[in-house]
Amino acid sequence: MTEILKTTIPNLTVMPRAIGSTDLFLVNIPTGLAAGTYKVTAETLLAWAQAGLVTTSSIVNVLTSTSTNVPVSAAQAKILKDLIDTLTTDEVTEGSTNKYFTDARVRAAVLTGLSLATGTAITAADSVLAAFGKLQKQITDIITNSRYIVEDDAGATYTVAASKVTYNGRYILRLTNSSLSNITINTSTGSGVTAGDSVSVYITGTYAAQTLAASGVTLNGNLAFSSTTKLKTLVYEGSNTWLVLG
Numbered sequence: 531m532t533e534i535l536k537t538t539i540p541n542l543t544v545m546p547r548a549i550g551s552t553d554l555f556l557v558n559i560p561t562g563l564a565a566g567t568y569k570v571t572a573e574t575l576l577a578w579a580q581a582g583l584v585t586t587s588s589i590v591n592v593l594t595s596t597s598t599n600v601p602v603s604a605a606q607a608k609i610l611k612d613l614i615d616t617l618t619t620d621e622v623t624e625g626s627t628n629k630y631f632t633d634a635r636v637r638a639a640v641l642t643g644l645s646l647a648t649g650t651a652i653t654a655a656d657s658v659l660a661a662f663g664k665l666q667k668q669i670t671d672i673i674t675n676s677r678y679i680v681e682d683d684a685g686a687t688y689t690v691a692a693s694k695v696t697y698n699g700r701y702i703l704r705l706t707n708s709s710l711s712n713i714t715i716n717t718s719t720g721s722g723v724t725a726g727d728s729v730s731v732y733i734t735g736t737y738a739a740q741t742l743a744a745s746g747v748t749l750n751g752n753l754a755f756s757s758t759t760k761l762k763t764l765v766y767e768g769s770n771t772w773l774v775l776g
Contacts, residue, residue, distance in 0.1 A: 641659060644663050645660070645663045646666050646667050648667060651664075675696075678700055679701050680732075681701060683704070684705075686707055686709050686711070687712070689714040689716060689718075689719070690703065690715050690719045690764070691719065692722055695719065695728065695764070697726070697727050701729050702761075703731045704733075704734065705733045705740075706734045710733070712740065714742075715742060715749060715772060716744075716745035717745070717747060717770055719747070725767055727765075727766050728763055729763070729764050730762065730764070731761070732760055742762065742774060747772060748770060748771045750772065751776075752776070759776055762776040
């Protein structure tokens, strides 16, 4: 015997006729039947549900109540379980804790646990929360990396490092030594650099002797600094070739 302690159905109340009985009493009347009290078996109840006289949405909860212990047969319990198993979220009233999925709830969900530590590429394995975190980190990094960095150097010679050549040309190399003879661009300057990346060189000292010097690379443009040409931008064209602007 399977014990169902209490069965509550909004539009229909089904109760065992007696302890151990195979019959059921139908207390509330399903749509389409005349008023009265009907004695039905569980099989009849299932047939009525299948015929649409009793909607499966009427079967909602099997509630525990210590005051209403009513044993029914395993067959009856299976019939009722089969009815309950056919229910969908369209038919069952939502509970107070486990809420149904809705578009509005998704849009209103807070991003608890959002991490902004990683800005790597989003993959199909990422959760929506992880993807949002990566996107925000990428946006923040773009904003941060878009600001110019003015880097001073007072050495007598200077070689432009590849690390100063960026996709957005954010480095301005400010060279302040008046005895600086030249600024070298060599093959290492273009190591790991992509065509279109750039760097700017700005001088503040004596201009006449200061030029851009090529070492194993090709520099296209005016290489000499002057009192009217203090700033030059180097744009990498690929294959150790640079365009000099300014």
